[in-house]
Amino acid sequence: MQESRRRRRMAITGVAIGALAATGLTFASANQALAEEGCKVDYKVVSTWGSGFQANVTITADEPINGWELKWNFPSGTTVSSAWNVSWSQSGTAFTGKDVGWNASIGSGQSREVFGFIGSGSSTAPGQFTVNGDVCNGPVDPPTSDDPTSDDPTSPGEPGDKVDNPYAGAQVYVNPIWSANAAAEPGGDAIADQPTGVWLDRTSAIYGNDSPTTGSMGLEDHLDEALEQGADVIQVVIYNLPGRDCAALASNGELAADEIDEYKNDYIDPIVDIMGQSKYADLKIVNVIEIDSLPNLVTNVSPRATATDNCDTMKANGNYIDGISYATAELGALPNTYNYLDAGHHGWIGWTNDDPQYDNFHASAELWGSLIGENGMTADDVHGFITNTANYSVLEEPYWDVDQVVGGRPINQNGDVKWVDWNSYNGEIDFATALREELIDNGFNEDIGMLIDTSRNGWGGDYRPTGPSTSTNPIEFVDESRLDQRYNKGNWCNQAGAGLGERPQANPEPGIDAYVWIKPPGESDGASEEIPNNEGKGFDEMCDPDYQGNIRNGNNPSGARDDMPLSGHWSSEQFAELLANAYPPL
Structure with missing residues (x-):
């Protein structure tokens, strides 16, 4: 019988679904824009067509967030036509999105996909984000350990090893x-x-x-x-x-x-x-x-x-x-x-x-x-x-x-x-x-x-x-x-x-x-x-x-x-x- 092999750490640093490989799908982060030290914004384009695209936005927080306002500037000519799970506005290239209550909270070390939108124009990720007025410029470091299977639920581990979460990074x-x-x-x-x-x-x-x-x-x-x-x-x-x-x-x-x-x-x-x-x-x-x-x-x-x-x-x-x-x-x-x-x-x-x-x-x-x-x-x-x-x-x-x-x-x-x-x-x-x-x-x-x-x-x-x-x-x-x-x-x-x-x-x-x-x-x-x-x-x-x-x-x-x-x-x-x-x- 297999031995007891996992210790779950509940303050999970989420791993967003990522790039599609030619022969399968990778559960790994992609197209990430870095945030203020201790937070991160993941602006992920999930599909494109003609001049249109869909993107999903994830915030990772080092300290707990109870209510967020996220801002960025699009490339010139990019506009949002619809969005979900967000109260939003756009003026010129400036975009502002706010929580809608039920998605306001992001726990310490937690990633949350907060909203998604349909846009037209350039799908290139904005170069800078602010969360609640603070410029974001550094990634959240996930839990680390000499043992990749110990406390980190986002670790894919080594081939053949039992891991905390088989889907993480997989x-x-x-x-x-x-x-x-x-x-x-x-x-x-x-x-x-x-x-x-x-x-x-x-x-x-x-x-x-x-x-x-x-x-x-x-x-x-x-x-x-x-x-x-x-x-x-x-x-x-x-x-x-x-x-x-x-x-x-x-x-x-x-x-x-x-x-x-x-x-x-x-x-x-x-x-x-x-x-x-x-x-x-x-x-x-x-x-x-x-x-x-x-x-x-x-x-x-x-x-x-x-x-x-x-x-x-x-x-x-x-x-x-x-x-x-x-x-x-x-x-x-x-x-x-x-x-x-x-x-x-x-x-x-x-x-x-x-x-x-x-x-x-x-x-x-x-x-x-x-x-x-x-x-x-x-x-x-x-x-x-x-x-x-x-x-x-x-x-x-x-x-x-x-x-x-x-x-x-x-x-x-x-x-x-x-x-x-x-x-x-x-x-x-x-x-x-x-x-x-x-x-x-x-x-x-x-x-x-x-x-x-x-x-x-x-x-x-x-x-x-x-x-x-x-x-x-x-x-x-x-x-x-x-x-x-x-x-x-x-x-x-x-x-x-x-x-x-x-x-x-x-x-x-x-x-x-x-x-x-x-x-x-x-x-x-x-x-x-x-x-x-x-x-x-x-x-x-x-x-x-x-x-x-x-x-x-x-x-x-x-x-x-x-x-x-x-x-x-x-x-x-x-x-x-x-x-x-x-x-x-x-």
């Missing part, structure tokens, strides 16, 4: 099958070089089965290709539990509820053998383990009204616990793997309550903690957890808080506000941060990191609000202020109106190892109608746009797109919508 593998699908679509070349997860959703996917999900490339093919790309990290989704996805038919799998031996012997063991080959010793392999599994054993089992027979079966036979602990222990024994267990999302397990019938948050953390000791699994076998995998929950809602008082009562204590429905969280950053601490309290190491899947949580369409509602009616206030436009947070299938979220990047927030695109944008969540197949995938009414819901989504419409293929299969229409509604925009 070039992450670009799946050529997904990349080709994306590049073939109008506008898709803008994101075709982003790293996405490689899904092993059937035993045959280990070896290559010509399916739309994996194509002819098996796991070893992908690992070899990662070496060819010069990648430091590859992301692999371990997703084939017996009785998989007991509350959603669209993503059911090939293994029956009792086929735990087949899962261990025919699925996990071959994966371990392949990943353990010596030629991959210097390749960091991030394993996202069994999405949408353990949370079902909290929320969708008896005596809850949301129970399903399939989930009751999986709780009774223990094969989710058995399978996940076995996979985590076996994969964790390899020196080059980083296991992140799936942790649902805030709209699923964000409820905290003294009554166990309504407490999903603490109950879920306790369930994950119960894995320790099963099949020889230890806390050291878990590098972290991932939230929002293949889902749509926003990172944060900038214009309202769950405990905000509207109409005389805190929003999350008002049962009429069905969008919140007593949930303690309204975004993935706060949820993931709080869950991390709860998981530590339940036996996991203090240095665990979190991942958040941002592949489809941008919600950047024309409907996106630009400020809080002025309504004093709490229902109207939330509906008019929220970014997430789903009918209900329980809606998970091919959500109409969704857009690409934040691009993959390392160390975006304290305790968050990376924003990642584990779900490849453009791949379906499930068929809109029943489609016979040999992949074990059923028809789920939550993927039917005409379905009016059930108790698990508050009896709301499904919000699903029409004319969608089987889960994992490509949809050009959905991909186009994700591009159009991307936020930050492409």
Whole structure:
């Protein structure tokens, strides 16, 4: 088993997503303009077209900042046409940007991408910046150590070494099958070089089965290709539990509820053998383990009204616990793997309550903690957890808080506000941060990191609000202020109106190892109608746009797109919508 290998330093000096390599994407800073000694401004041009360009701006602070005003002078002829997450003005070449409240604070040693904008003219970075009136002219020095794996979460470490954060400074593998699908679509070349997860959703996917999900490339093919790309990290989704996805038919799998031996012997063991080959010793392999599994054993089992027979079966036979602990222990024994267990999302397990019938948050953390000791699994076998995998929950809602008082009562204590429905969280950053601490309290190491899947949580369409509602009616206030436009947070299938979220990047927030695109944008969540197949995938009414819901989504419409293929299969229409509604925009 691997030894305890990380000590997390919470005052993280962020590493912005950087230059795109010809064969992959590098999680490293680029196009940086230096700031006053003790601070730094990163003015990063992320795309250009004709005379136009998009840039994102990041501030790194040595001392805490509570409210910022950033100024610079553009090259002559450069103008800003639109910007987001900033109050801005331009006079001639002089640009001024101020925080909008929710993004005002930058902690000591922390980097924060504060805003982005669309400009025209020269994309050359300005030569000088001021932050709150002070001229910036020197970089923030990151933590240093003789041991590159000790306290610095931004260090890529040495090849073959375990590091604090596998994404820091890393070039992450670009799946050529997904990349080709994306590049073939109008506008898709803008994101075709982003790293996405490689899904092993059937035993045959280990070896290559010509399916739309994996194509002819098996796991070893992908690992070899990662070496060819010069990648430091590859992301692999371990997703084939017996009785998989007991509350959603669209993503059911090939293994029956009792086929735990087949899962261990025919699925996990071959994966371990392949990943353990010596030629991959210097390749960091991030394993996202069994999405949408353990949370079902909290929320969708008896005596809850949301129970399903399939989930009751999986709780009774223990094969989710058995399978996940076995996979985590076996994969964790390899020196080059980083296991992140799936942790649902805030709209699923964000409820905290003294009554166990309504407490999903603490109950879920306790369930994950119960894995320790099963099949020889230890806390050291878990590098972290991932939230929002293949889902749509926003990172944060900038214009309202769950405990905000509207109409005389805190929003999350008002049962009429069905969008919140007593949930303690309204975004993935706060949820993931709080869950991390709860998981530590339940036996996991203090240095665990979190991942958040941002592949489809941008919600950047024309409907996106630009400020809080002025309504004093709490229902109207939330509906008019929220970014997430789903009918209900329980809606998970091919959500109409969704857009690409934040691009993959390392160390975006304290305790968050990376924003990642584990779900490849453009791949379906499930068929809109029943489609016979040999992949074990059923028809789920939550993927039917005409379905009016059930108790698990508050009896709301499904919000699903029409004319969608089987889960994992490509949809050009959905991909186009994700591009159009991307936020930050492409």
